[in-house]
Amino acid sequence: MNWNTYIKSYQSYLRIERGLSKNTIENYSFDIERLCLFLEKNGIAISPIHIDEETIQQFIYDxxxxxxPRSQARIISGLKSFFSYLIFEDFRDNNPLELIETPKTGRKLPDTLSVDEIDTLISTIDLTTNEGxxxxxxxxxxxxxxxxVSELTALKISDLFFEEGFIKITGKGNKQRFVPIGNLTQKYIQIYKDxxxxxxxIKKGFEDTLFLNRRGNQLTRAMIFTIIKDLATKINLxxxxxxxxxxxSxxxxxxxxxxxxxxxxxxxxxESITTTEIYVHLDRKFLTQVINTFHPRKKSDFK
Known part of the structure; x- marks a missing residue:
């Protein structure tokens, strides 16, 4: 079997047995294809069964x-997963990335917006347009x-349970969860629908999709990014x-x-609360307030 055959087999495993989304599978596959491109560029004819640690190290160095470093760490992680799958399927008995260290990247925390910034961003939307x-x-x-964003674009009208105050979300790995939805958000969704x-x-197949483009198709992730970027530019954020x-936020x-x-x-x-801790970054001032409010040795108890 050549690389493509192994990659397709791996993709089927990720989709069927691990239940990963199309976007996640594409990201995993891209890392392997990048390795294949390196091998082809350097005239290295070797299968995924016989590739060794030295060749992988050359690729990582390149x-x-x-x-x-963050992207490099992601590539190493993706390749480790692929070769672990080959071991699982008894195609090979060792992982050539086992001893390759992942570069330290630290925790990269995305920007967060204040409530005022979010209000300003949303108030900038031109409600006189059809898409407003x-x-x-x-x-x-x-x-x-x-x-x-993928959960937003996939949200369906049948997922809205406004009377109960929840919406049903299909997340990563097709795992479903119910998320509370406030009255204000319900109001704006209802206005948009009406x-x-x-x-x-509406195009066939998208009758139940909530958010649509002007042609009646499901919105793309890129379109959502563009909308938010344009609004941020308008308010000089x-x-x-x-x-x-x-x-x-x-x-x-x-x-x-x-x-x-x-x-x-x-x-x-x-899945893990550790992931939630990474998302939620707090400044030291707020942490001090937490200690002073909730700890039994809070300052106010001492005079």
Whole structure:
């Protein structure tokens, strides 16, 4: 079997047995294809069964000159997963990346927005355009429910349980969760449905998809990024933001207002609470307030 055959087999494993999303599988595959391109470029004819640690190290060294440490760490992790799969399927008995160290990258925390910045961002939306009500409803949903952009674009009308105060979200690995939705977000979604969406010529297969483009198709992730970037430019927001910024702000604001990490973890759909801790970064001033408010040795007890 050649590389493509092994890659396709691996993709099937990721999709069927691990239940990973299409985007995640594509990211895993891209790392392997990058290795294949390196081998081809350097005239190295070797199968994934026989490739050794020395060849992998040459590839990692080549990659390190092109990408930052974080991307390098992701590539190493992706390749380790691929070769672990080959071991699992008894194609080989060792992992050539076993002794290759992942570069230390630290925790990269995305920008977060204040409540005022989010309000300003949303208030900048031009509601006189056909897409204005849709864009307001989308941003309110991203921030109000802490969704991933892929979860927003896949959200269906049948996933809305407004009477119960929840929406059903299908997240990574097709895992479903129910997320609370506030009255304000419900209001803006309802306005969008009643004033804009009902006038669209909806394409077959997207009748139940909530947020649509002007042609009646499902919105792309790139389109959501563009909408948010354009709004940030209009208000001269000097931050590198995207849909994930609103998700991160959702978690941060909840924690700052007293929500516990476990509840935030469930709403974000994180398997591990460690992931939630990375998302929720707090300044030292807030941590001091927590100690002074909740610790039994708080300062106010001593005079």
């Amino acid at each position: 990659v390190s000159k092109q990408v930052n 009500e849709r864009n307001r409803a989308m941003l309110e949903t991203l921030y109000g429910c802490g969704l991933r 004033t804009m969406r009902i006038h669209l010529n 000097n931050k590198n933001i995207g849909p994930h910024t609103l998700r991160h 959702f978690a941060t604001h909840l924690l700052e207002n007293g929500a516990d990490l476990r509840s935030i973890q469930l709403m974000l759909g994180h």
